[in-house]
Every structure is written in structure tokens, then in C-alpha cells.
Amino acid sequence: MRAMLLVNPKATTTNARTRDVLIRALGAAVDLAVEETRYRGHAASLASTARAKGYDLVAVLGGDGTINETVNGLLNPVDGEPARDDPSAGRPGLIVIPGGSANVFARALGLPNDPVESTGAVLEALREGRRRTVGLGQALWEGQNRYFTFCSGMGYDAEVVRAVEGLRGAGRKATPTRYVNTALRHYLATDKRRPAMTLTGPGIPTAEGVFMAIISNTSPWTYVGARPVTPTPWASFETGLDLLGLRRMGPLALAPVIRHILTESDILPSGRHLVQLHDEPEFTLTASRPVAFELDGDYLGERETMTFRSTPNALQVLV
Numbered sequence: 001m002r003a004m005l006l007v008n009p010k011a012t013t014t015n016a017r018t019r020d021v022l023i024r025a026l027g028a029a030v031d032l033a034v035e036e037t038r039y040r041g042h043a044a045s046l047a048s049t050a051r052a053k054g055y056d057l058v059a060v061l062g063g064d065g066t067i068n069e070t071v072n073g074l075l076n077p078v079d080g081e082p083a084r085d086d087p088s089a090g091r092p093g094l095i096v097i098p099g100g101s102a103n104v105f106a107r108a109l110g111l112p113n114d115p116v117e118s119t120g121a122v123l124e125a126l127r128e129g130r131r132r133t134v135g136l137g138q139a140l141w142e143g144q145n146r147y148f149t150f151c152s153g154m155g156y157d158a159e160v161v162r163a164v165e166g167l168r169g170a171g172r173k174a175t176p177t178r179y180v181n182t183a184l185r186h187y188l189a190t191d192k193r194r195p196a197m198t199l200t201g202p203g204i205p206t207a208e209g210v211f212m213a214i215i216s217n218t219s220p221w222t223y224v225g226a227r228p229v230t231p232t233p234w235a236s237f238e239t240g241l242d243l244l245g246l247r248r249m250g251p252l253a254l255a256p257v258i259r260h261i262l263t264e265s266d267i268l269p270s271g272r273h274l275v276q277l278h279d280e281p282e283f284t285l286t287a288s289r290p291v292a293f294e295l296d297g298d299y300l301g302e303r304e305t306m307t308f309r310s311t312p313n314a315l316q317v318l319v
């Protein structure tokens with residue numbers, strides 16, 4: 001079995017020691033090629049090459065950003081490829097070893113948030129031939145598209161991601177405390193008076209006046225330290241997309257929602273100011289002015305119209 005291991009040496013919790021442990025352990029089980037990513041987007045082109053060359057597996061040691069790029073590279077169409085009932089069967093299987101700051105995708109799959117323990121878990125999956133077929137989300141805008149593994153967002157949460165990326169650019173680390181502090185500080189600045197977005201979709205009642213929207217391909221949405229945050233508790237890799245939209249942003253509307261999503265992992269948050277979707281194949285958010293947009297925790301600019309689509313059976317993951 002041939003595998004390509006992609007390592008982001010710059011990811012928050014990746015270091016030479018965990019890389020070497022992983023190379024030794026995986027290298028004993030499969031025929032392993034190792035590539036270090038050198039720049040943004042590099043993981044996507046390496047994964048695309050691995051797929052075109054017929055590798056059986058692509059393993060990633062890095063954070064959610066590198067995993068997102070890898071998945072997008074694996075989903076690239078290959079010329080002359082036959083159509084299949086299960087598209088995941090025509091792509092290399094994916095192995096993820098958490099090496100970033102939050103590692104939401106790996107943890108949502110049930111892997112330990114520790115690279116050495118995760119290596120043990122995926123080696124066991126490899127030995128026992130255990131694979132889970134997962135769906136992905138896809139965001140489409142202005143002739144472009146990008147897949148996401150766990151979430152996308154428009155509005156306040158994307159503004160917070162943008163602010164944290166600004167701090168990281170200035171050399172600060174992305175810690176849970178930094179996210180929470182930035183979210184609290186930025187709350188004062190975000191527009192709480194003029195909602196910009198309208199939600200539409202086939203078979204979906206139109207919802208106007210949406211300030212922010214979280215689009216989920218799985219649950220949890222994120223973690224604060226060890227605590228899962230579950231705004232869309234019914235979302236799963238095996239269903240379509242879920243959405244939580246907020247039509248009020250004042251503290252009285254927001255406080256109960258925050259308390260709920262930090263403490264209840266199975267029950268939907270409730271309230272007349274919430275817009276909720278579960279297991280949908282496709283919907284669109286249209287904004288009256290450009291709104292911040294993020295995907296798998298990566299800020300991707302401001303957008304006015306975004307369509308979100310579910311892609312079932314996209315990949316097989318070894319867990």
C-alpha cells in the first residue's frame with residue numbers, strides 16, 4: 001500500500017519529534033513518501049498529485065488549514081475518471097494526525113487530540129481495515145468553490161476568525177483564550193443593528209434579517225479547550241448540511257444561545273430569533289453588503305452571495 005505523508009512544519013503543535021515518530025510508525029506499515037509543505041496551498045497540490053499518481057492513502061500531520069487544503073486537492077477531478085456510485089472509492093483514503101491549534105476535524109472524528117496517541121489509533125484502523133466514509137460541505141461563489149470538512153460561517157464568527165488571523169500574523173499564538181478574548185472585544189465592534197443576509201434554498205422557507213450564520217458538516221463546531229461547542233448538535237458527516245442563523249445580536253438574545261451551545265451537546269438551541277436547518281443538500285445566503293466569510297477556520301474575504309452544498313460520500317477516513 002502506497003501512502004504520502006504531508007507535514008506542515010509550521011503548524012502550531014507540530015514538531016520534528018512527532019513527525020519522526022509518525023514517519024517511523026507509518027513507514028513500518030506502508031510504503032511511505034514524505035513531503036513537507038512549504039507555503040499556503042502546497043498541501044492541495046501535493047494531495048492532487050498523490051491522487052493522480054494512484055496513491056492509496058494520504059496522511060496529514062498539521063492543523064485544520066492543512067487538512068482543508070489536502071481534502072480540496074483530493075477532491076480535484078481527474079481527467080477520464082469513470083463515474084462511480086461511491087465517489088470516495090476512487091480517491092486515496094485520508095489519515096489525519098492532529099498538529100494544529102484546535103484540530104476540530106480530527107477530534108470530531110473521535111481521534112485523540114495528541115499526535116502520538118492518534119498515530120496509535122490510525123495504525124490500528126490501518127491494521128483492521130477500518131474506514132469511515134464522510135461527506136463534505138462545499139462553498140460556491142463567483143465561479144469558485146472550496147470544500148470544507150467541518151464548518152463555514154458568514155458574519156460575526158468570520159469577523160472573529162479574521163481578527164485572530166491578524167493577531168497570528170503579528171506573531172501571537174491561536175489559543176482558546178485568545179479566541180474568546182478576541183470574540184468578546186470584537187462583539188462591541190460588530191454591527192448589531194442592520195442584519196445583511198437572507199437565506200433561501202429549494203424547499204426552505206426564506207429567512208430575512210440574518211446577522212450571522214454557522215454552516216456545519218459535523219458537530220462539534222469547535223472546542224474551547226476540551227469543551228465542545230455545539231450550535232448545530234444534529235450535524236454529522238453522514239448527513240447533509242446544518243445551519244444556525246442569528247436574527248438578533250443583542251446580549252439578551254445571545255447570552256442564552258452561548259450558554260446552551262456550551263453546555264448542551266444533543267439538544268437544538270431554541271428561540272424565535274434563530275434560523276435552523278438540518279440535513280439540507282443546498283442553500284444560499286445573499287447579503288445586502290459584503291459580509292466576512294470563513295471556511296474551516298480560515299478567513300476568505302468578504303462576500304455577497306454564497307451557496308453551500310453537501311457532497312455525500314466524498315472521502316474515506318481511517319479512524
Ligand SMILES: Nc1ncnc2c1ncn2[C@@H]1O[C@H](COP(=O)(O)OP(=O)(O)OP(=O)(O)O)[C@@H](O)[C@H]1O
Nearest residue numbers: 011012037038040041062063064065066100101102
Ligand atoms: N511551510 C509553511 N510555511 C508557512 N505556512 C504554511 C507552510 N505550510 C503550510 N502553511 C499554511 O499554514 C496554514 C496553517 O496551518 P495549519 O492549519 O496546518 O496549522 P495551524 O494554523 O497551527 O492549525 P489550525 O488550523 O488548527 O489553527 C495552512 O493554511 C497552510 O496553508
